[in-house]
Each structure stands twice: as C-alpha cells, then as structure tokens.
Amino acid sequence: xxxxxxxxxxxxxxxxxxxxxxxxxxxxxxxxxxxxxxxxxxxxxxxxxxxxxxxxxxxxxxxxxxxxxxxxxxxxxxxxxxxxxxxxxxxxxxxxxxxxxxxxxxxxxxxxxxxxxxxxxxxxxxxxxxxxxxxxxxxxxxxxxxxxxxxxxxxxxxxxxxxxxxxxxxxxxxxxxxxxxxxxxxxxxxxxxxxxxxxxxxxxxxxxxxxxxxxxxxxxxxxxxxxxxxxxxxxxxxxxxxxxxxxxxxxxxxxxxxxxxxxxxxxxxxxxxxxxxxxxxxxxxxxxxxxxxxxxxxxxxxxxxxxxxxxxxxxxxxxxxxxxxxxxxxxxxxxxxxxxxxxxxxxxxxxxxxxxxxxxxxxxxxxxxxxxxxxxxxxxxxxxxxxxxxxxxxxxxxxxxxxxxxxxxxxxxxxxxxxxxxxxxxxxxxxxxxxxxxxxx
Amino acid sequence: xxxxxxxxxxxxxxxxxxxxxxxxxxxxxxxxxxxxxxxxxxxxxxxxxxxxxxxxxxxxxxxxxxxxxxxxxxxxxxxxxxxxxxxxxxxxxxxxxxxxxxxxxxxxxxxxxxxxxxxxxxxxxxxxxxxxxxxxxxxxxxxxxxxxxxxxxxxxxxxxxxxxxxxxxxxxxxxxxxxxxxxxxxxxxxxxxxxxxxxxxxxxxxxxxxxxxxxxxxxxxxxxxxxxxxxxxxxxxxxxxxxxxxxxxxxxxxxxxxxxxxxxxxxxxxxxxxxxxxxxxxxxxxxxxxxxxxxxxxxxxxxxxxxxxxxxxxxxxxxxxxxxxxxxxxxxxxxxxxxxxxxxxxxxxxxxxxxxxxxxxxxxxxxxxxxxxxxxxxxxxxxxxxxxxxxxxxxxxxxxxxxxxxxxxxxxxxxxxxxxxxxxxxxxxxxxxxxxxxxxx
Numbered sequence: 007x008x009x010x011x012x013x014x015x016x017x018x019x020x021x022x023x024x025x026x027x028x029x030x031x032x033x034x035x036x037x038x039x040x041x042x043x044x045x046x047x048x049x050x051x052x053x054x055x056x057x058x059x060x061x062x063x064x065x066x067x068x069x070x071x072x073x074x075x076x077x078x079x080x081x082x083x084x085x086x087x088x089x090x091x092x093x094x095x096x097x098x099x100x101x102x103x104x105x106x107x108x109x110x111x112x113x114x115x116x117x118x119x120x121x122x123x124x125x126x127x128x129x130x131x132x133x134x135x136x137x138x139x140x141x142x143x144x145x146x147x148x149x150x151x152x153x154x155x156x157x158x159x160x161x162x163x164x165x166x167x168x169x170x171x172x173x174x175x176x177x178x179x180x181x182x183x184x185x186x187x188x189x190x191x192x193x194x195x196x197x198x199x200x201x202x203x204x205x206x207x208x209x210x211x212x213x214x215x216x217x218x219x220x221x222x223x224x225x226x227x228x229x230x231x232x233x234x235x236x237x238x239x240x241x242x243x244x245x246x247x248x249x250x251x252x253x254x255x256x257x258x259x260x261x262x263x264x265x266x267x268x269x270x271x272x273x274x275x276x277x278x279x280x281x282x283x284x285x286x287x288x289x290x291x292x293x294x295x296x297x298x299x300x301x302x303x304x305x306x307x308x309x310x311x312x313x314x315x316x317x318x319x320x321x322x323x324x325x326x327x328x329x330x331x332x333x334x335x336x337x338x339x340x341x342x343x344x345x346x347x348x349x350x351x352x353x354x355x356x357x358x359x360x361x362x363x364x365x366x367x368x369x370x371x372x373x374x375x376x377x378x379x380x381x382x383x384x385x386x387x388x389x390x391x392x393x394x395x396x397x398x399x400x401x402x403x404x405x406x407x408x409x410x411x412x413x414x415x416x417x418x419x420x421x422x423x424x425x426x427x428x429x430x431x432x433x434x435x436x437x438x439x440x441x442x443x444x445x446x447x
Numbered sequence: 448x449x450x451x452x453x454x455x456x457x458x459x460x461x462x463x464x465x466x467x468x469x470x471x472x473x474x475x476x477x478x479x480x481x482x483x484x485x486x487x488x489x490x491x492x493x494x495x496x497x498x499x500x501x502x503x504x505x506x507x508x509x510x511x512x513x514x515x516x517x518x519x520x521x522x523x524x525x526x527x528x529x530x531x532x533x534x535x536x537x538x539x540x541x542x543x544x545x546x547x548x549x550x551x552x553x554x555x556x557x558x559x560x561x562x563x564x565x566x567x568x569x570x571x572x573x574x575x576x577x578x579x580x581x582x583x584x585x586x587x588x589x590x591x592x593x594x595x596x597x598x599x600x601x602x603x604x605x606x607x608x609x610x611x612x613x614x615x616x617x618x619x620x621x622x623x624x625x626x627x628x629x630x631x632x633x634x635x636x637x638x639x640x641x642x643x644x645x646x647x648x649x650x651x652x653x654x655x656x657x658x659x660x661x662x663x664x665x666x667x668x669x670x671x672x673x674x675x676x677x678x679x680x681x682x683x684x685x686x687x688x689x690x691x692x693x694x695x696x697x698x699x700x701x702x703x704x705x706x707x708x709x710x711x712x713x714x715x716x717x718x719x720x721x722x723x724x725x726x727x728x729x730x731x732x733x734x735x736x737x738x739x740x741x742x743x744x745x746x747x748x749x750x751x752x753x754x755x756x757x758x759x760x761x762x763x764x765x766x767x768x769x770x771x772x773x774x775x776x777x778x779x780x781x782x783x784x785x786x787x788x789x790x791x792x793x794x795x796x797x798x799x800x801x802x803x804x805x806x807x808x809x810x811x812x813x814x815x816x817x818x819x820x821x822x823x824x825x826x827x828x829x830x831x832x833x834x835x836x837x838x839x840x841x842x843x844x845x846x847x848x849x850x851x852x853x854x855x856x857x858x859x860x861x862x863x864x865x866x867x868x869x870x871x872x873x874x875x876x877x878x879x880x881x882x883x884x885x886x887x888x
Contacts (some may be wrong), residue, residue: 010599012642049591049777050866068864076865079638088595105599129461139868150490154529158451158546197520399795403855403864406798414844423509423844424492424517427580428869441836 009106011085016041017111019345020101022091022280024051024074027312027334028116029400034342036081039336039349040112043091045103052139053399055253055331056408058179060142061270062149062186063421071409072400078112091117094282096305101280112307112345115279115294116338119313119329122274122291132252136179146272147430153199154266154426161234162267168236169207171264172255174247175273176220178366181230183270184211185368188237193419209239210264212257214246214273222364226365226374231389233368234366234391247273252432275329277314289316293326297355300341311337323359331398332362367391370416450547452526458552458723460540461787463532463721465492465515468753469799470559470841475783477522480790481553486530486544490514494840497849499620501583502711504588504635504862508580510848513841521637532558535723537746542721550631553748553786556735557779560754563715563732571872573693574712577620586711588871593708594640595867604706610648611707613696615688616714617654617661619807622671624711624847625652626809629678630875650680651705653698654713656689663805664771667815670824674809683791688714693873716770718755730757741782752778755888764800772839773803797822802881808832811857855874 011018017040021028024046029061035042050071059065078084093324100109121145134145136234152168173184180231187209211218211234217227218234218241234241240292242262247269249256255264277293287302289295294310295303298319307308312334316326327333337357342353363377363386373387380392415421452459457502458481462469465487476483500506519525519757530544541550562576575586593609600606614625628650637645652659652706653676658668659675659682675682683703690697695758696705727741730736735751739760743749753775757767768774778798784856785795804818806828812830823831837846856862 010601026674048867049595050864065867068866069865071866071868073865075639076861079641085642087598141865145867154490157528160451198516200520201526221679245798348874403862406851406855407848414847420517421510423491423842424514425509425512425580426489426513427508427584429499 007106009044009089009103009108011087011277012040013106015080016107017349018043019112019114020045020103020108020110021114021116022046022085023116023118023312024048024114025054025118025312025334026331027118027338028114029077030335031114031116031311031342032078032081032084034339035083035345038083038144038346040083040345041085042081042083043087043108043110044074044078044381045083045087045091045108046074047088048138048436049075049086049088050139051077051400053404054137055178055364055395056399057139057142058183058186060139061136061145061183063146064186064315064407064415065411065422066422067143067410069404070399071139072404077400078106083379088431091280094280096283096308096391099307101282107436110307111346114239114326115302115308115310115314116118116312116334117278117280117314119275120278121271123271126249128245128249129250129269129271132364133174133248133269135271136183137275143428144430145268147426148268149155149430150426150431152245153202156199156202159426166206166263167253169202169204170210170248170268171208171268171270172210172212172250172264172266172346173270173272174212175271176211176215176218176241177272178219178364179272179364180211180213180270181218181234181368183272184209184234184239185372188234188239189369190421191238194421198424203359208266210242210266211239212242212245212247213253214244216244218243219366220363222374223376223381225381226366226376226383229374230366230368233372237369277312277316279310280313284306288318289318289326291316299344300337300357309341311341317357320357325423328364329360330364333359336360337360367390367392408418448547450530450544450549451615452484452528454480456720457524458790459484459547459550460555461486461551462555462557462717463487463542463558464557464560464753464755465489465527466495466557466753466775467772468559468779469555470515470518471779472555472752472783473519473522473525473555475780475880476524476591476786478786479524481524481786482522482526483531484521484528484549484551485515485519486528486532486549487515488529489580490516490527490529491580492518492841494576495843496836497840498577498583499624499627502577502581502586502624503631503864504587506849506852507863508584510511510845510852512580513845518775518841523530527709531560532721535721537695537724537749540748542723551748553750553789553804555782556743556749556755557753557775558719558721558755559775560716561719562712563717564712565715567690569711570688570691570712573578573691574615574710576712577624578716581782585871586709587871588867589709591865592866592870594636594643597640597643607647608694608706609708610643610645611651611705612709612711613651613653613688613705613707614711614713615653615710617652617656617659617682617684618713619660619805620713621652621711622659622675622807623807624713625650625675625680625747626678626813629675629680630810631862632679635862635865639865649673649707651683651707652680653683653686653688653696654686656683657686660805660807663807663815664817664822666822667817667824668808670815671807671809674813676830678810681690707883716754718757720751720755724749730759730767732757740795741778741798750782750858752782758798761800762797768800768804771805774800777801806832806835
C-alpha cells in the first residue's frame with residue numbers, strides 16, 4: 007500500500023522527525039524546489055529541555071509542545087503526516103510507514119534519540135523514561151499516585167518505599183529532575199499530604215562518573231553538587247545502577263542498594279534509527295555515521311541530523327558533537343542550504359559547530375551556565391537559563407503561558423495543578439501508539 | 448478490608464463526590480465538630496460547564512480542574528481519598544470502596560450525573576460522551592485523528608464521512624459544542640488542513656424537542672437557533688436519534704439519516720448513584736428522592752445533593768430543581784448548616800432555590816442569557832457569560848489562564864494547541880479507572 011501524498015514534479019525530501027533539526031531543515035526549504043514531506047509519530051514538536059517540568063507538575067504539555075501543522079501553515083511545498091516509520095529501503099528509495107510506503111528522492115533521518123538502558127532489561131521494565139510528553143505525564147501521574155497510595159499502606163516500610171525516588175544519571179536531565187523533586191518535597195507536597203511524614207521522602211541521584219554535569223566545567227559540576235545537597239538530595243557518584251525489580255535498586259557496590267517505588271532513568275540515550283540500513287552505516291550508540299555534510303556513509307541520498315547522527319569530520323569534535331538542540335538546529339539549517347546546492351549542482355558546505363555553551367537549573371535562583379571561559383551560577387545563571395529557554399520555545403502563546411507559570415510559581419512557591427488525568431498503569435506500554443493510519447469507521 | 452483513615456472521636460461525614468455540591472458542603476463544615484471524609488475517583492474538581500472547550504481545543508484541562516487536596520489544604524477536619532464507591536450498605540452504616548470499607552455517621556451522595564443513553568446500547572458503544580476531562584480529551588483526540596486519517600482515505604465517501612459531526616441534544620452542552628465546532632471549521636481547521644476540502648465538513652445538531660435550549664425563554668431558543676444556522680450548523684428539531692453504528696446515524700424519521708464518523712451525545716443525563724439503596728429511594732432519572740433537607744426518603748443518615756438528588760418539596764419546583772451548578776452549590780451550603788443543626792439538636796431549615804437564571808454561548812460575540820424577565824443576547828450576553836464562568840471557576844491561577852486563552856483566541860482567531868497527546872482508540876474503555884488502591888510494588 008502506498009501512502010497518499012499530493013503528486014508534483016518536484017523532487018521529494020522526506021524528513022523523519024519534527025524535532026529541533028527537522029523543523030529547522032523544513033523551514034530552510036521553504037522556497038526551495040522540493041516537495042517537503044515531514045513524518046512524525048506525534049502531531050506536535052516537543053520542547054524536550056522542559057519535559058522534566060511536565061513530569062514534576064510545573065508545566066502542562068500544551069505549553070512545551072507546538073502543533074507541526076500550525077508551524078508550517080502557509081508553507082506551500084510542505085506536507086505533514088502522522089506516521090511511524092518501520093523501515094528504510096535504500097535500494098528501492100522508499101520507506102515503510104504506518105500509513106504505507108513513501109518514495110523519496112532525499113531522505114533525512116532526524117529521529118533523535120531514545121532512552122538507553124544499556125541492556126538492563128529488568129530496569130527497562132520498571133523504570134520511568136522521560137523522552138516524550140506521554141512518558142512525562144505517566145511519570146507525573148505515578149508520583150502523585152504513590153503519595154495517594156501511601157495513605158492506604160499499613161506496612162511502614164511499604165509506606166515509606168512509596169515516597170522514595172532514585173534518579174539515575176547526573177546529566178542535565180537527572181540534575182534538573184532531582185532538583186525539582188526536592189522543591190516539591192519542600193514547598194508543595196507537605197500542604198497536599200498532611201497525613202504523611204514527608205521527612206520519609208528521599209531523593210537519590212546516582213551517577214556512574216566521578217562528577218555531575220560531566221560535559222560542563224568542573225566549577226559547574228561542583229556548584230550543582232553543592233546546590234543539590236543543600237536541597238536535601240542524596241548524590242552518589244562513581245556508582246552504577248545494575249538492577250531494579252520495581253522495589254530494590256542494586257548497584258555495582260555490594261554494600262549499596264536503595265528501596266524505592268520510583269526509578270527515573272536519565273542515564274543515557276541512543277540513536278532512534280529505523281531499521282533497514284546496514285551495520286556499516288552506524289557508529290557507536292546506534293547513531294548513523296555521517297560525513298561533513300550529514301550524509302550517511304555510502305548512502306548518497308540519505309542524510310541524518312541531530313541526536314541520530316554522529317559526525318567525526320570536524321577536527322575540533324573528533325568524537326562527534328554533543329547531542330543537544332543547538333547542534334541539531336545548526337545541522338538542519340545547513341542541510342537545507344546543502345540540499346539546495348546539491349539540486350543546483352553547486353558545491354556543498356561542510357558543517358562547523360558553533361558551541362553555544364551549556365547550562366542546567368537546580369531550583370529556585372539556582373543554576374549553572376558555561377559559555378567558553380565564562381562560568382555563571384546562582385540567580386544570574388537561573389535568569390539566563392529561563393531567558394534562553396523562553397527564547398527557544400516555539401510560539402508566542404507558549405512563551406506567555408510558560409512565563410506566567412514560572413512567575414506564579416516563584417511568588418506562590420506552588421506548582422501548577424497536580425492532576426492525575428490519566429492514572430498510570432505499570433502494565434501498559436509506556437509509549438502510546440501513533441494514530442491509527444486507517445479509519446476505524 | 449477497612450480503608451485507613453485517621454481515628455477521631457468526632458462523628459464522620461462521608462461525602463462522595465468533589466463536584467460543586469460536595470465542595471460547598473465540605474467548606475461549610477470547616478469549623479464543624481465532624482470528621483469530613485471526601486471521596487472522588489479523581490484527585491481534582493472538574494468545572495464541567497467548560498468541558499466543551501477542552502473537547503474543541505480551546506482550553507487545556509489544567510485550567511478547568513482544581514486539585515481537591517489543594518482546595519482544602521489547612522482545613523484540619525478534612526480528609527481526602529481517591530476512591531471509587533461500589534456500594535452503600537445503609538443497615539451497616541458503611542460503604543464499599545476501591546480502598547476498602549468506610550463507616551459513616553452521615554453519608555452525603557454528591558456523585559452528580561452521568562450520560563443517559565436511554566437504553567440505546569449501540570449508540571453508547573460508538574458515541575462520545577463529555578462528562579469528564581478524560582472523555583473530553585478523548586473527543587478532542589478523535590476529532591483531530593479523523594482529520595489526519597482523512598488524508599489517507601482513497602474512498603471519497605469515507606474521506607468526507609471523517610469530516611462529519613452529529614451532536615445530539617439541544618441543551619447548553621449541545622449548543623455550545625456545535626457552535627465551537629463551527630468556529631473550528633471557519634477559523635482554525637482550514638489553516639491546518641490545506642489538503643482537505645473543508646466545505647465537506649458538516650455539523651448537525653439534533654434535538655428531540657421542538658426548540659433549542661428548552662429550559663430557557665423562547666427568545667433564547669430562537670436567538671440560539673438563528674446564531675447556529677448563521678454559523679453553518681444544520682439544526683434538526685423534533686428529531687430523535689434511534690441508532691448509530693459508528694457510521695450511520697438513524698432517526699425516528701424514516702427519510703432522515705446522517706453519515707458521520709463522530710457522534711457527540713449530549714442528549715441526557717441520569718443520576719450516578721452507587722448501588723445498595725432500595726428502589727423506593729429513587730425518583731425518575733435514577734435520582735435519589737430527597738425531602739426538603741436533602742435527606743434520602745426513609746434513610747435518616749443518608750443525604751443527596753445536586754444532580755444525584757430530586758427534591759419535590761419546594762412548591763415552586765414540583766418536578767425538582769434544574770440539574771445545574773447553582774442548585775448543587777446552594778444545597779451543599781444549606782446541608783452543611785443543617786448537619787450542624789442536626790448535631791446540636793436544632794431544627795433543620797428547608798431548601799429554597801435561588802434561581803440565578805441561565806445562559807449559553809454559541810460563539811464569538813454570540814450568547815443568550817435569561818434572568819427572570821430579562822433576556823440578553825449578542826456581545827453583552829457573551830461578555831456576561833465569560834464573566835460568570837470566570838467568577839465561578841476555582842483558583843486565581845485558573846482564572847488567569849482561562850482569561851489569557853480567551854483573549855488570545857479572540858484576537859488571533861486561533862485556538863490553543865491542537866495536540867494529540869493520547870490517541871483515542873475506540874476499543875478502549877471511555878473512562879480511565881481510578882488510581883489502583885493497593886501499591887503495585
């Protein structure tokens with residue numbers, strides 16, 4: 007079965023994924039002589055850096071998501087479809103999707119990354135990931151459900167277990183999530199749950215490396231550690247989680263384990279690439295090996311950008327670029343220009359990464375920020391963090407809603423509305439399926 | 448198994464339901480010598496009059512819901528539990544719930560109403576109800592999914608079918624939903640779906656009676672009919688829907704049927720009362736027969752308020768009061784005073800309904816409003832409608848968010864973010880279960 011797409015004489019660029027890279031690319035092709043087909047399993051772009059605030063009740067999904075159709079309304083050469091891509095067939099120049107087969111002239115894999123459990127199946131079955139809005143909402147529901155359930159628990163150990171959290175991974179996501187949980191414990195939950203002894207709530211942050219925020223400066227690592235410990239988070243460095251049965255978290259240290267009803271896994275990501283490409287096309291972390299023009303090795307019509315790609319061509323970044331939004335956006339923008347060059351027979355421009363620095367927030371008035379030699383912390387870094395996130399958020403309405411929420415939370419010490427709209431059931435799949443392609447009627 | 452609740456020497460008032468009636472009652476008992484236990488299957492109060500705006504993408508759930516725990520933070524005699532009540536045992540003075548058995552001294556059934564399909568099983572299986580936030584979100588997802596699916600439909604009839612809507616019931620919910628769909632068709636959907644021929648989108652409103660808004664003045668009925676027709680809604684009066692197989696809507700007129708992929712049922716409600724009370728305790732519409740003090744007939748310790756109750760004691764309302772928020776709130780407030788009187792041995796005060804009039808909105812600048820002899824329409828009624836809804840909405844943050852959304856929509860002709868967060872699957876149950884009572888760990 008073929009997917010139904012408008013017929014044109016223009017060459018077709020198929021972009022899989024409406025993340026940061028995919029949308030910059032599609033925008034860059036606005037006036038180009040291509041038919042641009044974007045596929046995504048959701049009908050919206052997700053602003054992933056703020057997912058942790060959805061998980062912890064600070065923001066609602068509608069303020070960090072933006073409908074892809076609305077984003078490209080008025081771009082005449084742009085076609086959007088909700089679809090899950092199951093396989094790429096480079097020989098046939100087609101992809102297999104949930105809405106049927108789609109032919110391409112150029113294919114761009116901008117599918118981002120997914121959670122990497124490093125083969126720990128038992129952990130995967132019981133841990134909560136945080137890469138999509140449904141996953142973040144599931145985590146939020148689970149946290150609230152555990153506090154509700156604690157009221158009905160007669161066994162004291164089980165009661166306390168429901169109030170214990172282990173966050174695995176000391177990167178920005180792990181640090182920000184642990185900080186947000188600590189603020190919930192301090193300012194929000196005691197008012198909601200007067201019957202519970204909130205001193206029993208514990209937040210553990212476990213990191214395999216010897217410092218937090220390993221990609222940032224030593225100063226940022228130290229500042230974030232100090233800030234988290236001041237908030238009451240227990241930080242365990244040089245510690246690797248080895249198992250989790252839904253109750254007991256084991257580590258590589260024989261004398262260290264945790265009892266916790268909630269384990270949040272932010273310890274690693276891997277390329278989220280559809281099947282069909284040969285092993286030789288991949289580099290480590292299931293990322294596609296690309297040349298300086300984001301072309302997949304040995305596949306002249308297939309490109310990969312962002313988290314799904316690994317480019318070793320730039321001398322300053324022999325191990326590839328960081329898997330962050332700016333890298334994906336810059337690659338998307340350049341690839342748009344290069345596809346136009348390719349079409350014209352003009353020479354392609356190699357990618358040069360402009361490092362915009364990095365940052366992480368820990369809590370109220372607490373953040374760290376590195377930009378080249380410049381290191382900032384505290385209130386100024388926190389304000390900078392908010393400014394940058396508002397700037398990159400898509401849509402004026404979203405910016406307005408997020409800013410309103412942040413100001414409200416700042417002055418009231420409260421967080422959004424703690425609603426369990428869809429109770430989370432552990433036996434359900436964590437990710438909801440894409441919209442059914444065929445009509446149920 | 449007994450539910451775990453704090454032990455006190457105070458008599459226990461158990462309130463089932465955190466709707467308008469339940470919260471007014473609990474607030475009225477703030478300083479009373481009772482332990483007040485509120486049970487609800489959700490952890491939030493739902494502002495039902497704006498559910499239709501959640502269904503049609505105008506508002507997000509967080510702005511029309513308010514967490515019950517937060518509402519009563521600081522009220523020392525108040526206990527909240529998420530629980531589903533399965534049965535009442537009047538002889539034993541206990542109720543059976545999903546978190547175990549709960550004893551009561553006084554029981555208040557404030558469970559509101561549920562959709563009444565009048566025994567049409569086939570309609571119930573395929574129609575979308577709109578009484579809860581999960582139901583409204585399901586409807587929103589389904590509407591958007593149908594437009595997405597229409598792109599992949601090769602059969603022209605099936606393609607158009609996906610763009611056809613039948614709203615059953617000409618009360619405020621039906622009128623407001625049909626109006627909101629018409630505005631989506633006019634201002635929002637053409638930008639999102641340039642590949643579809645939106646002229647094929649049809650909205651039918653079917654009402655069994657001979658006018659819309661039957662509970663309002665004739666002027667309001669006529670004005671709302673004219674306004675809906677001007678917006679392009681097809682209104683069918685004196686028409687009763689008799690069946691729906693997911694595709695064809697049949698009516699009591701042999702020559703009238705509709706093809707539509709979406710049927711929204713707003714044609715009736717019925718009392719949503721737990722099992723265990725004898726048939727003699729009920730009046731029509733499965734509402735509990737109550738005396739002038741909201742006491743269930745023959746059950747001195749059981750009360751019912753709001754939509755779940757039917758009181759014929761007030762001479763001006765021999766068929767009972769309208770099933771609207773003000774009636775429930777006024778009954779809740781009076782019952783709080785009467786429970787205190789009962790406890791003191793003081794005489795009880797009979798209920799007297801203060802009719803605050805009624806209103807419905809059709810679209811931008813279009814609403815109708817009746818207050819006694821006063822009838823308003825157009826812009827002034829529309830502004831009045833917004834003012835009253837903001838006033839009764841709970842929480843300053845909610846008011847701020849709703850007002851921001853309304854102002855934004857007014858000037859941009861756009862509606863919120865059209866996200867399909869959880870795709871709706873017709874084979875799933877429409878209502879999500881209450882949070883599991885026992886810990887999964």
